[in-house]
Amino acid sequence: MGGIKIYGMPTSTNTIRALAALNEKGLDYELVIVDLRTGAHKHPNFLALNPFGQIPVLEDGDVVLFESRAINRYIATKYAEAGPDLLLSGGTPAERAAVEIWLEVESQQFGPPIASLVFEALIKPMLVKATADEAIVEAQAAKLEKVLDVYEARLAQNKYLAGEHFTLVDLNHIPYTNYLLKTSKAALVTSRPHLLAWWKDVSARPAWVKTAAGIPF
Amino acid sequence: MVVQVYGKPQAVCPQRVMHCLVELGLPFELVHVDIDAMEHKLPEFLEKQPFGQVPYITDGDFELFAGDQWIDPPHRSARVYCRLHAESRAIVRYLAGKYGGRGGGAPELLGRTVEERAKVEQWMDVEAINYNPWAFPVVFNLLVLPLRGAPGDREAAAAAVEEMKRVLEVYEKQLSKSKYLAGDEFTLADLTHIPATRYVVEFCGAARIFEGKERVKAWWEDITGRPAWKKVISFVESGKSSYSP
Numbered sequence: 001m002g003g004i005k006i007y008g009m010p011t012s013t014n015t016i017r018a019l020a021a022l023n024e025k026g027l028d029y030e031l032v033i034v035d036l037r038t039g040a041h042k043h044p045n046f047l048a049l050n051p052f053g054q055i056p057v058l059e060d061g062d063v064v065l066f067e068s069r070a071i072n073r074y075i076a077t078k079y080a081e082a083g084p085d086l087l088l089s090g091g092t093p094a095e096r097a098a099v100e101i102w103l104e105v106e107s108q109q110f111g112p113p114i115a116s117l118v119f120e121a122l123i124k125p126m127l128v129k130a131t132a133d134e135a136i137v138e139a140q141a142a143k144l145e146k147v148l149d150v151y152e153a154r155l156a157q158n159k160y161l162a163g164e165h166f167t168l169v170d171l172n173h174i175p176y177t178n179y180l181l182k183t184s185k186a187a188l189v190t191s192r193p194h195l196l197a198w199w200k201d202v203s204a205r206p207a208w209v210k211t212a213a214g215i216p217f
Numbered sequence: 218m219v220v221q222v223y224g225k226p227q228a229v230c231p232q233r234v235m236h237c238l239v240e241l242g243l244p245f246e247l248v249h250v251d252i253d254a255m256e257h258k259l260p261e262f263l264e265k266q267p268f269g270q271v272p273y274i275t276d277g278d279f280e281l282f283a284g285d286q287w288i289d290p291p292h293r294s295a296r297v298y299c300r301l302h303a304e305s306r307a308i309v310r311y312l313a314g315k316y317g318g319r320g321g322g323a324p325e326l327l328g329r330t331v332e333e334r335a336k337v338e339q340w341m342d343v344e345a346i347n348y349n350p351w352a353f354p355v356v357f358n359l360l361v362l363p364l365r366g367a368p369g370d371r372e373a374a375a376a377a378v379e380e381m382k383r384v385l386e387v388y389e390k391q392l393s394k395s396k397y398l399a400g401d402e403f404t405l406a407d408l409t410h411i412p413a414t415r416y417v418v419e420f421c422g423a424a425r426i427f428e429g430k431e432r433v434k435a436w437w438e439d440i441t442g443r444p445a446w447k448k449v450i451s452f453v454e455s456g457k458s459s460y461s462p
Contacts, residue, residue, distance in 0.1 A: 051387040052347055063332050067342035074335035093315050100307035107345060108304070 004029040007049060008056035009036060010214055011127065013118065014068040015056040016175040019214070021072040023207040024171060025083040037127065069107060069172060076168050083207075086168040099162045102169040110151075113143040114176045121183040126217065141185045148188055148195060155194035160202075170202050178203070182217060220245040220312075226453040229356075230305035232412035235452065235460070237309040239445040240408070241316045241323050244461045306341060309405055326405045336399040340406035343398075351380040352413040359421040374421070381417070381426045385433050392432035397440075407440050415441065 004022065006029055008015025015031075022029050034040045034055050041053045049057045050066035057064065058071045060078070065071050076086035088095050117140035120132050154161060162169040177199060181189060190196055202208065220238060222245050224231035231247075238245050313326040328334040354377040358369030391398060399406040414437070418424040427434045440446065452460050 051390055052343070063335065065335055065339050067339045067346070070335060070338035070342045073338045074331070077334065078331045093311070096314070097307070097311045100310050101304055104304045104307040107342070 005032050005059040006030070006056050007032045007034045007046070007059070009033055011123075011216055012036070012055055013115070013175040013179060014054075016178075016211060016215060017068040017172060018056045018058060018071045018075070020171055020174055020208060020211045021075045021086070021168070023211050024086065024205075025075060025079045026207075027075070027079060027082065069103070072168055072172060084166055086166075086171065088162070088165065088167060095163060099167050099169055102161045103172065106169060106172045109147050110144075110173065111176070113140045113147065114180060116140045117144060117185060118176055118179045118183065121185065122179055122217075137183075137185065141188060144185075144188055148192060152192040152195050155198050160198070166202065166205070170198070174202055174208055178212065178215075179217070221248055222246070223248045225249065229412040229416070232449060232453065233305040233409055234308050234312070236408055236411065236446055236449045237312050237326065237405070239448050239452075239460070239462070240326065240443075241312060242462045243312070243316060244459075247458045247460070249458070306345060306405075306409055309408065313405055324403055326403075326408065328399065328402075328404060333400055337404045337406045340398040340404075341409055344406065344409045348381070348384055348410065349413060351377045351384065352417055353377075355381070355421050355423055356413060356416045359423075360416060378417075378423050378426060381423070382428075385426055385430055388436075389430040389433050392436050397436065403440060403443070407436070411440060411446060 004027060006015065006018055006022070008018070008031065010016075010031065010033075019029075019031070034046055034057075036055070040046060041050075041055060046057075047053055049059075049064055052066065054066065056068055056071065057066050058074070060074075063074070065074055073087070077089070080087070080089050085091075088099055091099075117137055120136045120140070124130050125132055151161070158164065160166050160170050161173070177189060180186065181199075189199055203212075220243060222231055222234055222238070224234075224247070226232070226235070226247055226249070235245065235247070310327070317323060317326050326337075328337045354370075355374050358371065358374040358377075360369075362369040388398070395401055397403050397407050417426065418437075427437065448460075
């Protein structure tokens, strides 16, 4: 059997997303390095775990899962009793539905532009040693601005994105926001007072401090 | 109190929501929101759906919004800004969680155990992140833009079809292990694929995405043969506003 394993790499935002959830739950795990730079993700052994050849993958006993957001839902559900109630299992249908909406908003509205921006502005220069294409950075920043305007209004009315409690919604946003703040576009966050206050709160959580310590950037 | 779905019945995201409602044996009312008339940009609407997209649903006093493609009207410049929204997946999770598992023949759309649910979530994410980003440009360029009198990018559509073929190779392998994507029962993971794929294969002439993929073909025949899905299509074609099981 053995404990929980995460296959990924310590700089990968999606891997970090899963590690953040495990740390919130106070769970032990082993990080098995699958380094994209070596092509390990295309090896048949890894494709047997995730036929899409992407990291992270979680192994928990007989359960093998890919897609970091699905992994995090599983962690939040299976280990609901440990640490914070990340999916508001004890909440009302309305509270849980707010979690559902903003989980999707992260995945479909926030995720695509910030992932492109962070890749271009940070990942590409650091890991692949290529120059950032500023046109792409600007275009993605423009898309992200519109989304973050909605977030700013949301956080003016709510302490956390799904309501009054820290949930998986906030957690799923942390890894990419962390990287965004290391780019030339950090002002997207720092210029929005409620968003910045939210960031200061969620990034001060002990579980995130522990997760961040493992990121080589 | 009857669930209300706000949106355009021909659009992918409302169809996902309607399909889920029909599978669960629930009546609903469809409130048309006309994207073309940009009704959804009205301030009252923006208050309810801050991203300015349609549709949303009301379930008693409770409102959820789902997204739809929104597209700048064709009289603007040639660069058309469009976005695909997928909060329809949040809506169907909410509906399946709230109304599922009541017995009486309604399917368990989210799996029965924590582990089964995890597989459903995994394949719902695959649809959203690995599959739909390719289905969308096919439908957008070969169907939506021409309907609005604008030229579609046929090369982008062709490239997207090739990507769909590549992704479906993974599905072919998965469907040799289980009857449906997340296991041996039909779940939301299968359901969320249906509306966009129907447009791709039936309206965009891209049925070749299934070529050489016998299990994907069988899966497609099965899930689109479900009585609930057929009822959704009849309802959409009828132009009615009210559905009862």
